[in-house]
Amino acid sequence: MSPKAECLPSAAYAGAASRSRTLYERACKVMPGGNTRHSIALHPYPVYAASGAGCRVTDVEGEERVDFLNNFTSLILGHAHPEVTRAVQQRVASGTAFTMPTETDVALAELLCERVPYVEQIRFCNSGSEAVMLAIKAARAFTGKHKIAKFEGAYHGIYDYAEVSEGPTAGNWGDPADPERILEPGSPPSQADDVVLLRWNHFDQCRAQIERHRDHLAAVIADPVCAGIGMIAPRPGFLEMLREATARAGVLLISDEVLSFRVAYDGALTAFGIAPDLVSLGKIIGGGFPTGAVAGSRRVMSVFDHTGECRVHHGGTFNANPVTTTAGLETMRRMTREAYDGLNALGDRIRERLARMLADSGIGGQVCGRGSLFLAHLNTEPLVDYRSLRGYSRTQPAYLDLCHEMLRRGIMTSPRGLFGCLSTPMTEAEIDAFVGAARESLLAVRGH
Numbered sequence: 001m002s003p004k005a006e007c008l009p010s011a012a013y014a015g016a017a018s019r020s021r022t023l024y025e026r027a028c029k030v031m032p033g034g035n036t037r038h039s040i041a042l043h044p045y046p047v048y049a050a051s052g053a054g055c056r057v058t059d060v061e062g063e064e065r066v067d068f069l070n071n072f073t074s075l076i077l078g079h080a081h082p083e084v085t086r087a088v089q090q091r092v093a094s095g096t097a098f099t100m101p102t103e104t105d106v107a108l109a110e111l112l113c114e115r116v117p118y119v120e121q122i123r124f125c126n127s128g129s130e131a132v133m134l135a136i137k138a139a140r141a142f143t144g145k146h147k148i149a150k151f152e153g154a155y156h157g158i159y160d161y162a163e164v165s166e167g168p169t170a171g172n173w174g175d176p177a178d179p180e181r182i183l184e185p186g187s188p189p190s191q192a193d194d195v196v197l198l199r200w201n202h203f204d205q206c207r208a209q210i211e212r213h214r215d216h217l218a219a220v221i222a223d224p225v226c227a228g229i230g231m232i233a234p235r236p237g238f239l240e241m242l243r244e245a246t247a248r249a250g251v252l253l254i255s256d257e258v259l260s261f262r263v264a265y266d267g268a269l270t271a272f273g274i275a276p277d278l279v280s281l282g283k284i285i286g287g288g289f290p291t292g293a294v295a296g297s298r299r300v301m302s303v304f305d306h307t308g309e310c311r312v313h314h315g316g317t318f319n320a321n322p323v324t325t326t327a328g329l330e331t332m333r334r335m336t337r338e339a340y341d342g343l344n345a346l347g348d349r350i351r352e353r354l355a356r357m358l359a360d361s362g363i364g365g366q367v368c369g370r371g372s373l374f375l376a377h378l379n380t381e382p383l384v385d386y387r388s389l390r391g392y393s394r395t396q397p398a399y400l401d402l403c404h405e406m407l408r409r410g411i412m413t414s415p416r417g418l419f420g421c422l423s424t425p426m427t428e429a430e431i432d433a434f435v436g437a438a439r440e441s442l443l444a445v446r447g448h
């Protein structure tokens, strides 16, 4: 059903001369579904971007909005930071890609190795999915084992093994002790044998699965913020238990920080006092350009060392391309401890204010997230694991209406839920604008 014109993101978007609609019609002729990235699909057609500056984006109709998505968390300084832009322009003018390494790859690698206690060595690639794939391959090569364990409902990008059971339903998720492995339609059935499913926050289930599969299990992969599982906080001691159980079983722990690296200056697990064996990175370390990285202890990273045994081949035409590493270096240099502290304090503010608004307005709900990340759940049942999310689904129709309402009120958010992230140009005024728009939008959606 098509939404009513007055509920759409703006009159210009809905109107006969809509540029977004015209662009979408052109896109439909040359791309399946008119789309080249499922996660940004919007019904009835996308809002096409024209430009961005700081924490604001302007669409092709000329409407400006505050951007709480930041290209799905990858822009921590917001759009077109003047000094990052200047450095990139200089880089572009003096060549964008070489069949040679550059000084900026070394400098960005040094910065990350200095900051994160569990990053001794690093290699760059071009996306978070690739980083996850390389971490899994490295774990297999290092341990000589082939299975990987992941959390039911967790998102780690589009590598086949990491995609298993990303969105199972009550109809197919099976035994809580040993969940069904739900494959993507394009995956071979044999893949299910090589993946073990864990359940977030279930200490005994995780210990039992790790022990049961220890002889074949290369690694457990976990996103410390668990963005795919509604950002439900780990129970006290849960991540520490994972570290201990994996170490005891001779299984590597991969911390997937593609998204969660933005929560802390020195890595998402440092605050927990634990160190994974490998970490996958992406998003913010590219300063707005495509990137990824696999990193970890020198011992495990040695599987990539071509001067030694070289157990994992790692090519990639654009690995550490100098435009990305220049933008990444300029961005990460600006993300000092103080910059993280300021951003994370704003994160506390938006989580508190959203929770208060949901309670005071009678809408009800609860807010998860850490650092500069937040996600509001519109239910009040205890949230423990993927199965407990029940009412929350990345594709619930109610979120589409909510997204349209938020866009109409000048806030960029997603039809996949009421979540977002902050960027350093934001102030309390933008936080208050988000909370005000969320309140009005939620009440409006109820009236639809």
Ligand SMILES: Cc1ncc(COP(=O)(O)O)c(C=O)c1O
Binding pocket: 072, 126, 127, 128, 129, 130, 132, 155, 156, 157, 158, 223, 227, 256, 257, 258, 259, 260, 282, 283, 291, 292
């Ligand atoms: C935790 C996590 N891992 C991996 C990925 C994949 O990263 P990319 O989209 O750069 O392939 C994402 C993307 O959102 C992610 O959130």
